[in-house]
Structures are given as structure tokens and as C-alpha cells.
Amino acid sequence: MAVLVIADRDGDTVRDSTHKTVTAALKLSGDVDILVIGQGSKAAADAAAKIAGVRKVLLAESAGLGHQLAEAVEATVVGLAGGYDAILSPATTDGKNFMPRIAAKLDVAPISEIIEVVSKDTFVRPIYAGNALETIQSGDAKKVITVRPTSFDPAGDGGSAKVETVAGADAGKAAFVSDEMVKSDRPELGAAKIVVSGGRAMGSAEEFHAVMDPLADRLGAAVGASRAAVDAGYAPNDYQVGQTGKVVAPALYIAIGISGAIQHLAGMKDSKVIVAINKDADAPIFQVADYGIVGDYKVVVPELMKALG
């Protein structure tokens, strides 16, 4: 049994989510290859080759692959699928975009966002916003799986796999137009050790940034937001933590002015320590928080900044 892991590429390297997906893949087989897709991705392939336990790295390049277009990724991966019993990708927006397309082409049932590998054909995944966990056994000969990175430890470095070039397909009927990425020097939300999240209580984008940014910078934290804050335009879409946004599990999660809807809790309740600051003592967020302060963030956050020194 051989497994192909599709890397989550980040410029000249691969993101931590790739290492975590390799950990899940190694539970299925000792023969794990990584596919790096992109354009000008040789350096990222070399970085992937250093992940411990990897047999070889395949590098596929084209213009469409440079933007991770689903049609291009599907055509490339389906061409390679013959050699593998399972294909895994981290459950990033890219992975969620192209993996079901690959599965349909291979006529298999995709398995979304697993949080545990029980055996070679049995997996656990959250359903109903994480209010239930489903253990499923796949009857398909080939498995197409996305992996929730926060549920697996990253594979270490120390490998020296060979990099091979394979044919990269192009996108055909879809074309990249532009992108508009949020620039930030802060840690990535999905991988940060500390996350500070703000809610609708902030009242405006200016207030959101005025409150959250200095606190995040003081703690070396990533900034997240509730759906309500993103919908209201206080924070960019990329900040949203929840059922359909980012799932985070940092060592410390600080929720500020967030009431704690089911959908928000789904995205952060696996954090090690949860702190809630909310002026409503009955807010549901307090039911999952390890430490709560009932109070107005306008008072509590400045005090917190002072206490942090």
C-alpha cells in the first residue's frame, strides 16, 4: 500500500500542515510520497524532501498548478493515482477545493477532514459542527482523504528523499484572474501557539484592529474573529474561526467579545486553554472557557496589556 500526500505549498517551502498530513499518511503505510504542485516550486519540493519518513517527492508544475486550480490539480493527480492506494491532502481551502473533484473522477467517496486514523480503512471525522464524531469504514479500493491538521502532530525533519519531476496538467476551462492576500507578519492562524479572537462587540473595523492588533503583537499571537465580526466587515474573511472557517487548536485561545455560537465553538474547542472575556455572564463561550472574565473588553483588554507588562 502506497500513499500520496499533496503538499500545502507556501512559496519556497511547505506549510506545517503538510508535515501533519504525513503523520496521518504514515499510519496507513510506510511508503509515503509527497506531491508538490505549483510553478517554480523546486525549492518547496526540496523542503518537502527533508520531511522524515518520506519515500520520494514528486514535483508537478504548470501555470494552472501555480494557482492550485482544481481542474489542473485533478488532471495531474488522477494521472498519478494508479500507483497509490490512498491520496491525502490537508483540509485547507485548496485541499477542500480539489480533493472531492479528484475523488469523483476516480469514482470513490471522499472522506473529509479526518481527525483520527483508526485503521487502514477506518477513520473518525466530525459532523454537525463537531457536535458528533462519525467513525466510518471505507469500502473503496482507493481512498481520497482530507486531514484536519490540528488533530495530528507534525512529522519531523531529517529525511532525504529524492525529487522526481512528473507531468503537470493545466486548467482548461477555468483561469486565474487575481488574488488579494492579507499581508501579515503575525503567525498563521492555523499554526499559531496563541490565538486572540474578536467578536461583534468591537463595533467597527478600526476598533477591532485597535484592540486586537497590539494584544496579538504583545503575545506573538495570530488574530482570529467570529463569523459575526467578519460578516460585519470588522475583520477579513481569512480570520474567521468556526465550522466553515478555520479550525484552530492553539495552546492558548483568547475570545474577546465573542458570545460562542455552536458554529464558532466548532472551530476552537480543541484549544488547550481557552480564555473568554465577555460582559454577558451568560454567554455560551463561558461553558467551554477554562478562565473567564465577566467584563467589558474596553476595560479588561487594557488591564490585560498592563498585566502582561
Next chain:
Amino acid sequence: MKVLVPVKRVIDYNVKARVKADQTGVDLANVKMSMNPFDEIAVEEAVRMKEGKEHHAAGTVDEIVVVSIGVTQAQETIRTALAMGADRGLLIQSDADLEPLAVAKLLKAVVDEEKPDLVLLGKQSIDGDNNAVGQMLAALLDWPQATFAGKIVLANGKATVTREVDGGLQTLSAALPAVVSVDLRLNTPRYASLPNIMKAKKKEIAVKAVADYGVDTVPRLKVVKVTAPAQRAAGIKVADAAELVSKLKIVGVL
């Protein structure tokens, strides 16, 4: 242009799902059911396209067909979409909870019959949380896909779609016909007015059976069990920020 909008009847998003004691699934008896919120956004966008509202040019869309696959009561979900402004409905009746692959195959058969220029649907249903049907339907049709749409512009035989992705926004253009799956911030769905609810009662809903389509819907996945996740115990309230910081230092996260 014709738009096909698949909709799903799911647990209402305000209801907290509870696992059945025998671990066979989630208890849906006497639970409020509603249209999947993402599908509601898809219906709203299709109606805005037809109305020529916002950036949509008038006359871009002239017919909206809504399809649901599910139990008889899913007709209520279709009726809601008709009250919002869709033109006619199709229910493919199924008492079994079909997997995304089977749903995609049935929808492909519907697309082959209806020949829409655009399939617009929610990015995921809030019960199974798979986020798969749109992408799979696009693959089976060999159509381009644009998932997680935050903005859709239809012009010159193309859908130009701004997608909500990790890191920010990506805009791509997909030649029509295409499948577009919608995200939360595309629009805020309307509440149907009473006159429109009355009008919707007269709109046609065709009812068919899964068997009418002759596609393979045999499950590929066996549900071994469904369990409740470990519950987090509520913690303690602390008096102020100074006490909080000292507690966080003790547990080693600061």
C-alpha cells in the same frame, strides 16, 4: 440563462445536534429542520441574478430550477426556495441519507435533462460537513468549478468568481456552464413575503424517485458508530486581568 440550485433539508442551524444513545447517528426526531443555510444563500443569489439586482445585469437569468434529494418533507424546503423567487422545483425522493458521490451522480442526471448554464449551490451542508457535492458534480460533468464564492459576476459566457480562501481572496474565471459553490458572505438571504409564500403554493414541484435516474447510489462508506465528542468542563471565573495572567503563567501557556 437557466440556473439549477440544489438545496438540502438539514437540522436548523440554531439546534445543537445530539447523538443517539445507540450510537447509530444523530437524533433528528422532533428536531426543527430548515434549508441548509449555504443553500439559502445560493437561492438568494440566483433570485438576485434573475431580478437584475446589485451588479447583476437584468435578463441574465430567466429561469431558476430548485432540486432537492431527500424525504417527502424536503418539498417544504423546495417550497421555501419557490417563495424566495425560484420558478419550479424537483424532488428526488429518498429515505436513505445518500453520500455526496451518489448525490453528485443524481445531480449530473438532472443537469443532463435540464441543461442549466450554471449550477449554484451551498459549499457544504451543516449536517455531514463534507464540502464535496459541488466539486464532484463539476468533475462528473467535466465542467469548471468555482468554490467558496464571495462574489459572482456573469458576463460574456463566463462566471468571474471571487473565492474566500486561506490567506484572503482569489478571483478566477470559469467558462459557462460551470458549478459555483457559495460561501457565507455572498449575500444575506431574504425572508419570503406572505404574498410570495401564497404564490409559491401554485408553483410546480415534480416528484421523482432515485430509481428513475438509474444511477449507482450504493453507499461506499459504512458508518461504524457516531459518538459525542469529549465535553469541555466549564472552568473558573477570575476577578481581573492580573489574576488571569498569573493563572496562565502557572499552567505554562504564557
